[in-house]
Amino acid sequence: xxxxxxxxxxxxxxxxxxxxxxxxxxxxxxxxxxxxxxxxxxxxxxxxxxxxxxxxxxxxxxxxxxxxxxxxxxxxxxxxxxxxxxxxxxxxxxxxxxxxxxxxxxxxxxxxxxxxxxxxxxxxxxxxxxxxxxxxxxxxxxxxxxxxxxxxxxxxxxxxxxxxxxxxxxxxxxxxxxxxxxxxxxxxxxxxxxxxxxxxxxxxxxxxxxxxxxxxxxxxxxxxxxxxxxxxxxxxxxxxxxxxxxxxxxxxxxxxxxxxxxxxxxxxxxxxxxxxxxxxxxxxxxxxxxxxxxxxxxxxxxxxxxxxxxxxxxxxxxxxxxxxxxxxxxxxxxxx
Amino acid sequence: xxxxxxxxxxxxxxxxxxxxxxxxxxxxxxxxxxxxxxxxxxxxxxxxxxxxxxxxxxxxxxxxxxxxxxxxxxxxxxxxxxxxxxxxxxxxxxxxxxxxxxxxxxxxxxxxxxxxxxxxxxxxxxxxxxxxxxxxxxxxxxxxxxxxxxxxxxxxxxxxxxxxxxxxxxxxxxxxxxxxxxxxxxxxxxxxxxxxxxxxxxxxxxxxxxxxxxxxxxxxxxxxxxxxxxxxxxxxxxxxxxxxxxxxxxxxxxxxxxxxxxxxxxxxxxxxxxxxxxxxxxxxxxxxxxxxxxxxxxxxxxxxxxxxxxxxxxxxxxxxxxxxxxxxxxxxxxxx
DNA sequence: CTGTTAGCGCGTTCAT
DNA sequence: ATGAACGCGCTAACAG
Numbered sequence: 237x238x239x240x241x242x243x244x245x246x247x248x249x250x251x252x253x254x255x256x257x258x259x260x261x262x263x264x265x266x267x268x269x270x271x272x273x274x275x276x277x278x279x280x281x282x283x284x285x286x287x288x289x290x291x292x293x294x295x296x297x298x299x300x301x302x303x304x305x306x307x308x309x310x311x312x313x314x315x316x317x318x319x320x321x322x323x324x325x326x327x328x329x330x331x332x333x334x335x336x337x338x339x340x341x342x343x344x345x346x347x348x349x350x351x352x353x354x355x356x357x358x359x360x361x362x363x364x365x366x367x368x369x370x371x372x373x374x375x376x377x378x379x380x381x382x383x384x385x386x387x388x389x390x391x392x393x394x395x396x397x398x399x400x401x402x403x404x405x406x407x408x409x410x411x412x413x414x415x416x417x418x419x420x421x422x423x424x425x426x427x428x429x430x431x432x433x434x435x436x437x438x439x440x441x442x443x444x445x446x447x448x449x450x451x452x453x454x455x456x457x458x459x460x461x462x463x464x465x466x467x468x469x470x471x472x473x474x475x476x477x478x479x480x481x482x483x484x485x486x487x488x489x490x491x492x493x494x495x496x497x498x499x500x501x502x503x504x505x506x507x508x509x510x511x512x513x514x515x516x517x518x519x520x521x522x523x524x525x526x527x528x529x530x531x532x533x534x535x536x537x538x539x540x541x542x543x544x545x546x547x548x549x550x551x552x553x554x555x556x557x558x559x560x561x562x563x564x565x566x567x568x569x570x571x572x
Numbered sequence: 573x574x575x576x577x578x579x580x581x582x583x584x585x586x587x588x589x590x591x592x593x594x595x596x597x598x599x600x601x602x603x604x605x606x607x608x609x610x611x612x613x614x615x616x617x618x619x620x621x622x623x624x625x626x627x628x629x630x631x632x633x634x635x636x637x638x639x640x641x642x643x644x645x646x647x648x649x650x651x652x653x654x655x656x657x658x659x660x661x662x663x664x665x666x667x668x669x670x671x672x673x674x675x676x677x678x679x680x681x682x683x684x685x686x687x688x689x690x691x692x693x694x695x696x697x698x699x700x701x702x703x704x705x706x707x708x709x710x711x712x713x714x715x716x717x718x719x720x721x722x723x724x725x726x727x728x729x730x731x732x733x734x735x736x737x738x739x740x741x742x743x744x745x746x747x748x749x750x751x752x753x754x755x756x757x758x759x760x761x762x763x764x765x766x767x768x769x770x771x772x773x774x775x776x777x778x779x780x781x782x783x784x785x786x787x788x789x790x791x792x793x794x795x796x797x798x799x800x801x802x803x804x805x806x807x808x809x810x811x812x813x814x815x816x817x818x819x820x821x822x823x824x825x826x827x828x829x830x831x832x833x834x835x836x837x838x839x840x841x842x843x844x845x846x847x848x849x850x851x852x853x854x855x856x857x858x859x860x861x862x863x864x865x866x867x868x869x870x871x872x873x874x875x876x877x878x879x880x881x882x883x884x885x886x887x888x889x890x891x892x893x894x895x896x897x898x899x900x901x902x903x904x905x906x907x908x
Numbered sequence: 909c910t911g912t913t914a915g916c917g918c919g920t921t922c923a924t
Numbered sequence: 925a926t927g928a929a930c931g932c933g934c935t936a937a938c939a940g
Contacts, residue, residue, distance in 0.1 A: 242692070242714055244932095244933060244934085245933065245934065246933075246934095254910080255910070256911090256933090256934080256935095257910080257911065257913095257934095257935080257936085258909085258911070260934065260935060260936095261909095261910090261935090264935085268909060268910085269909070269910080270909060273909080273910080287686065287690050288933085288934075289631075289692055289932090289933050289934070290687075290691045291627050291630055291631045291636065291691070291932085291933080291934090292631055292916090292932070292934040292935090294916090294934090295627045295628055295631055295916050295917070295932090295933080295934075296915080296934045296935045296936080297916085297934080298916070300627065310652075310656075311648075311652060312647075312648035312649075312651075313648075315652075316648035316651075316652065316673070319671070319673070320673060323672075332670055332672070332687060332688075333670075334668055334669075334671075335669065335670075335671040336659075336668070336669075337652070337655070337659070339656070350623065351668060352668075353623050354623050354624060354625070354626040355626045355668065356578070356625055356627055378577075378578050459856065460856035460857070486852070486856060489856065490856070493858070496833075497832075514852075516850075516852065516853070517852070517853075520795065520796035520797070520825065520826070521796070522800075522829070580916095580917060581918065582917075582918095590926075590927085591926065591927045591928075592917090592918080592919095592928095593918095593919085593920080593928080594925080594926055596918065596919060596920085597925095597926090600919080604925065604926085605926080606925055606926085609925075609926085624917085625916090625917050625918070627916085627917080627918090628916070628917035628918040628932090629918055629919075630918095630932095631916090631917080631932050631933070631934090632917080632918050632919050632931075633918085633919070633932085
């Protein structure tokens with residue numbers, strides 16, 4: 237509560253009996269300063285508990301040590317892990333992340349964009365809530381921009397997305413390795429690219445093994461209710477099914493409910509696998525869910541790295557896919 | 573990608589053929605500037621798409637227009653809605669929020685604290701992941717600090733917490749209004765203050781109605797697995813139960829599973845209510861969950877308001893409780 | 909090695 | 925109504 241004036245470098249310099257410039261060098265660990273002098277300055281700084289004014293530092297150096305994270309997912313399900321990954325990669329001491337949530341609103345996004353630019357962020361990470369291409373926020377902005385999760389529609393931009401096709405491949409390979417052959421798929425929302433990418437990986441891998449997805453083949457939503465209904469339909473139409481791939485953990489939760497209601501053993505009779513590895517869902521079910529983790533933190537780390545490269549001027553534009561990670565649990569492997 | 577030098581006020585002034593000072597006044601809407609001159613300056617600024625450098629502006633003004641949000645919940649479940657509420661209250665155009673996640677790590681928290689102070693944030697909101705008092709981050713910091721969700725252990729600090737006692741009262745009143753009398757409670761983690769506060773509200777309200785909680789009375793964890801086990805125990809020990817209050821949505825999901833397995837109708841035979849209103853869980857179940865929402869956004873708005881007041885110097889320290897909100901759905905009222 | 913001089917970009921006096 | 929000059933706190937270039 238005691239709102240005392242902040243101590244400045246000048247105060248430190250005076251206390252140490254040196255010039256401001258020398259104090260600056262001493263504290264910034266530059267080598268052209270005497271050992272004894274440095275000690276005195278550091279001692280003074282510590283005694284006064286000096287905190288350098290980042291604003292002034294940045295204004296002088298031309299860099300803000302800040303990157304903007306322009307997010308669009310209302311619940312932070314993607315942006316928080318991506319933020320944490322980015323913090324890790326940047327090294328929290330050097331870079332701070334300014335998080336703005338546009339709440340899926342274009343106006344708000346433009347607005348946040350301009351305040352971030354006004355704050356002279358050194359870079360920008362744009363996080364979307366789905367992997368469908370989204371409009372670019374602009375071509376020649378004064379700072380490097382990296383799109384994470386949702387790629388930019390402009391191929392000149394730098395984008396990083398999870399490899400959903402690869403994710404589809406992984407789950408099928410897992411099921412095949414378990415000896416499953418009669419595999420059905422509960423699709424997600426038809427309007428999502430992720431739904432189609434996962435199907436592409438699934439069907440191509442099945443095809444290579446001479447197999448096909450069991451019917452039915454309809455799309456739905458990402459909800460548990462859809463998972464319940466779709467699982468019902470599968471049991472009716474393809475009663476010999478031995479594995480169900482669910483397009484999301486929510487769907488899988490619904491499917492598990494139906495299987496349980498019908499007395500179908502999981503994983504003995506039917507193995508269940510899904511995507512997202514949303515732990516609150518995946519760990520609570522009976523049995524726990526085998527699921528593909530998109531590794532948002534890694535996405536965030538990579539995005540941060542690309543921002544750095546862009547600052548240095550060495551980035552190739554385009555959309556880059558990051559591999560996902562299969563987390564095996566009891567819904568596909570007994571006791572896992 | 574074209575990393576052109578940012579345009580400065582000076583560029584605008586030259587383009588408009590005026591001095592920097594005049595340009596500044598014109599753009600900041602001060603009245604001592606000619607109408608025609610102002611027009612020319614504004615036109616030039618627009619043409620060059622001038623964005624004032626917030627750093628420089630802030631360095632001069634001594635205010636950064638930035639508040640720090642020091643969070644500790646790894647998944648952003650609390651901090652994101654609180655952030656959004658704060659953004660709303662501040663008005664996104666005037667204030668930006670710098671989000672730092674300490675990941676429940678004291679060292680990291682100290683570290684983030686110092687970088688936030690170095691950035692000269694105008695205020696600080698500290699968000700914890702549980703309502704138990706947490707150590708104060710320090711008494712005489714150069715900026716106002718408001719604790720949200722997790723109160724500070726120092727009564728001299730300003731804290732805002734959800735009213736968990738009131739939440740307990742609300743659910744009981746709801747159940748009583750539905751005619752339920754044989755009420756059991758599945759407790760959460762015994763180490764959490766929230767678990768005890770909710771019980772306090774529950775038992776006092778029941779007591780006022782001449783009722784008692786049905787056994788068993790043991791604590792557990794916040795998990796679905798505990799919810800399943802505890803519901804089993806309740807049915808065994810108190811088979812005439814007509815309502816179960818679950819300490820969290822996760823617990824409620826587990827309880828619903830058990831009730832379904834046992835063929836107990838919800839809400840006909842047993843009404844189920846819970847706390848958190850975590851929509852991913854509350855909306856996916858059969859039936860959907862009646863749950864108490866802690867209204868984090870309102871918490872964030874209030875925190876922002878308190879920060880403002882503290883800047884102005886008019887805040888009374890202490891812990892303030894915010895009322896929660898009961899969201900009624902099908903698990904307690906048929907068809908709701 | 910150290911201190912002096914110049915800015916960084918803007919807002920704000922004060923003359924004019 | 926306009927502009928020159930100064931300062932915010934710090935870093936960077938140059939002298940000494």
